[in-house]
Amino acid sequence: MSIEIKTPRVERHFDHHSREFASNYSNELNEMAADFPVAYTPAWNGFWMLAGFEEVNAAADNWPVFSSAHDGIEGDPFVSRDLANLPEPLPFQRRGVSIPFSKLGTGVRFVPSECDPPMHTDIRRLEVPFFTPKAVRGHDEEVRRLVTEALDSVIETGSVELIMEFALQITTKVTIGIIGFDKADWLDFALAVHEMGARPGSQEAGRRVVETRKKLAALVAERAKEPKNDVASALLAGSIQGTPVSEAEAATILNGLTFAATDTTTSTLAHMMIYLSVNPTHRQRLIDDPTLIPNAIEEILRYNSPFFGTSRTVMNDIELGGQKLKAGDAVMLGFAPGNRDPRKFEEPETIKFDRANAKDHLAFGAGPHRCLGAPLARLELRIMIEEILKRIPDFHIATDDIVPYADKSFNGFESVRTTFTPGKRVSTS
Template sequence: MEIRTDSYDHRHVATLDDHDDVHHEMRAKCPVAHSENHGGFWTLTRHEDVDLATRDTTRFSSLPTVTLPAVGAPKPFIPVECDPPEHQKYRTLLNMVFRPRRIEEFEGRIREHVVHLVDTFAANGRADLAKDFVFPLTARVITWFLGIPDEDVARFSEWSLGLVTVGDPEEELRLQTEIRDYYLGLIARRRERPADDLASHLLASTIDGRPVTEEETLDIYLTLTGAGGETTAATGNHLFRLLDLHRDLRERLLAEPELIPSAIEEILRYVTPVYGFRRTTTCEVEVAGTRIPQGEAVWLSWLSANHDESEFPEPGRIIPDRKPNRHLAFGAGVHRCPGAPLARLQLRVMLEEILTRLPDYQLADPDAVSIVPAVTRVITSLPIVFTAPPRSNR
């Protein structure tokens, strides 16, 4: 039997600290719900259903878009808005760039930049951890892969955040045009003079026996601008906020730093920075006894799935050594985030260095920190105070 929840808005719920009060009731009473918001859509809330639908590219298509509401792009973003077999052709190109072994080689460079950023504000005894540390780091790291020069990193950081937070359609179009023009120039330069970056790699590659085009290269760059750095930043800002709100967790990580990798997985589950994606049904489907017609928008709530008590006992607790931890923070199946190894590395290095350099930091005003409506659960400002540490000699 269909149970309608006409007022449900996934974007609003994602801004709430107590979001699972809503999702818990939905999972129990209407695990497949319908809303009239954003032109009408269905929501899957249980881990089992969301996981299966995320992996089912035959019945749940990523076309025409994975965003809800649509961000207004003139064409689908590749490879995230592609279905197999086209998806795998582009994904293979990205996998070569973001393969785990290559990512590991960046740890020293990332740590050096983390230390540099902390040194720029450590003596002040206060900082905005989001604006002075997390956003600059994640923007800088992804620009290494994209081949963006130092002088344009600040501009890239503004673009990355703007793509997921801008609300005005005219401003969004202006922003996309500005980014597109910049990348067209960068790609043209790489065509003439290749370098060790993604554009050069793509332009030297082939799909179905033909060269990758400049337009395809541009599309991939546009995808990574919105998804490459800001999603990791969203997690990082939540991470440091949670370690202030849960001092016992911070003390445990200080005492047992070997728990940091599993703690990061647990915080990814708890936060779920990318709180879901849209799919469109290619045929009539039945989920949990509810029939969804063909051509319907379906929101796969990774945020709800990651708090499903049937999969995660005590989902409202942050358990740093939780095992197993089949979270969906990076998606699942063929669309699983290719940048996951890079995100994990950045989060681990950030956490290790902050716990070492600023172990007593605290939020300057916890009540002033909020999650803004966006494609991700982003926190844009995180003012902290701390005891100024000695300057690093690394």
């Protein structure tokens, strides 16, 4: 990979969607964070890559300058609200949170991820009550039951495909239940999320997302007539900047929630399992002392961030990391490389389950857009790992049974096949 240093701009030719990047992923992250905390790449019409921990945090916190908004999406129900928040027309277009936006697949804005305060603040306010630590603790028994059922369905066979047969099934059921769906509807949503991660921008990903949006619109229409204790009903009962949330807006918000809360947690579980499979000493430590599991989860999130990063549009000229960014520039906030920054994490290329500052990672993002569902993800991961180590402690994952996503913008897996000594079912249902 060629590197060119100009004055005053540092350039590093880099494409996070390329197979070259995917084939050397971990080394690339280490190099970016250590040597190129802020650099420009000509890929995808040019953008700034922020790879340093401090630089990523600074941009994430400074939302007035680094905008998440996305303009010009046909049929976007939030367009009028966006225009009302702009004092005057912009001389450039805000690009949302993906470079390029088409890689997300559908021409649909992801809300509230692609909104700025105050609109973003009001939308989060409506969702937050369902994802507070207290609210999430109320799902402990439900998650454990779902994990038990999933393990029971495979434990006598001695084999499980970790993604569709286990983790994605559990995370999707929990998420759509909170939204307002029956858990039996999980498969269509899981397939849509999985296809977007595996083949972002593909026709199949777009088709599946369109189908799930139809289901979301139907749910919202039902809740408009008969509210219940779920996110869909809470959105319809709420307002954004003093104006009631429309059905189209509620469906769009729910679409963003569906895709944010499932595959990322699933990928993290798979990364943990793969690591423990080839590091039996660390596996035994967690078996002997389950209290180590929460910090081990944070360290896996740091080292194997499920999401590479998220983009912003520069609203005003600014200097960051010694580089001059101009209004209208596209910027990628690299959560994954930021988690390998040696200025923040000692020996960042090494997984340490006892790392004191592991929880400082950027895997859940940073600033006002930090992941709303982090408490739920932590709960799901802890319970899944606890039950796996308890019921199938000798699991093994062969290298040939790991099929990662080809595009490393999502650090997940097509499939991960796991084998273990068959056991007995414990559920009577």
